[in-house]
Amino acid sequence: MKYKIGIVSAGRAGTDGTWGKMGDGVEATIFVPPEEREEYQTRTGREAVGVKGTLCDTRNAIFEWAGRGNWVLMLDDDIQKVGRFAVKNGVAKKQELSWGSWLKELERLVLIARLAGIDTIGVALTPNAFYYHKPFNLHGFIMATVQLTRVTDLKFNTKYTTKEDYDYTMASFRRDGAVLRADYLWQEAKHRTNAGGSKEYRSRELEEGVIEMMMKDWPGWVRRNPRRDREVLLTLPQASEEKRMAVERLTGRKLKPRNGGRKKC
Numbered sequence: 001m002k003y004k005i006g007i008v009s010a011g012r013a014g015t016d017g018t019w020g021k022m023g024d025g026v027e028a029t030i031f032v033p034p035e036e037r038e039e040y041q042t043r044t045g046r047e048a049v050g051v052k053g054t055l056c057d058t059r060n061a062i063f064e065w066a067g068r069g070n071w072v073l074m075l076d077d078d079i080q081k082v083g084r085f086a087v088k089n090g091v092a093k094k095q096e097l098s099w100g101s102w103l104k105e106l107e108r109l110v111l112i113a114r115l116a117g118i119d120t121i122g123v124a125l126t127p128n129a130f131y132y133h134k135p136f137n138l139h140g141f142i143m144a145t146v147q148l149t150r151v152t153d154l155k156f157n158t159k160y161t162t163k164e165d166y167d168y169t170m171a172s173f174r175r176d177g178a179v180l181r182a183d184y185l186w187q188e189a190k191h192r193t194n195a196g197g198s199k200e201y202r203s204r205e206l207e208e209g210v211i212e213m214m215m216k217d218w219p220g221w222v223r224r225n226p227r228r229d230r231e232v233l234l235t236l237p238q239a240s241e242e243k244r245m246a247v248e249r250l251t252g253r254k255l256k257p258r259n260g261g262r263k264k265c
Helices: 018-022 034-044 055-066 099-116 164-176 204-217 241-251
Strands: 004-008 029-032 048-050 071-076 079-088 091-096 120-123 146-150 180-182 185-189 222-224 232-236
Touching (some): 004 055, 018 079, 029 034, 029 055, 034 048, 055 071, 079 099, 099 146, 099 180, 099 185, 120 164, 120 185, 204 222
Parallel strands (some): 029 048, 120 180
Antiparallel strands (some): 071 146, 079 091, 079 185, 120 146, 222 232
């Protein structure tokens, strides 16, 4: 495997989480609050690392664990299925993959990103084939439910107690001139229905404060989603021409924006 796998979790040791769905043949370490470490190790049969602090502290601890210059796949703890979109006669259809096959696809993406000089990789934001348009996106939001990263000096900003992955996407894009979102791959998680995790502390007041802060930190790159309460949309610039040409050459795919200019992601 070209990367390590770290799973972020809290309060879900007794569930059939990502670690159970991926099977015993996939090596992964779970990062949890220190007081839950022994319970996780006992109930999941996997190595668990205790981390004090916020969600960002946990994500940054995974970077430290993987080591600078190495690639690490960060996963949320409630992924139920993984797969790809198969396109036939211009119509995309959802196809479930084994974890082994899906992780192999991510290995291929590491090679593409490394050669193109891109350090952050993600997958489609939804498993709904209706929203599939093209296999790769160089200026889209990378949701930390599945985030594959080459560890550098860039870390998650600990002042963001939620929506930290939006901030990380923008910081990574600003540094590299592109991110690599493989929209032909999907994951299916149950964030909104699963107890535990970040659901335990999110509130309207907290999320509104984070949105206001983000809009000040990233003027012109983020705005409120008019259709979804307490959600935002990224409007990143076009990816650098150098990165676009490199990914086109490596994938054999043309990567032209649908409408030109900025794109909502």
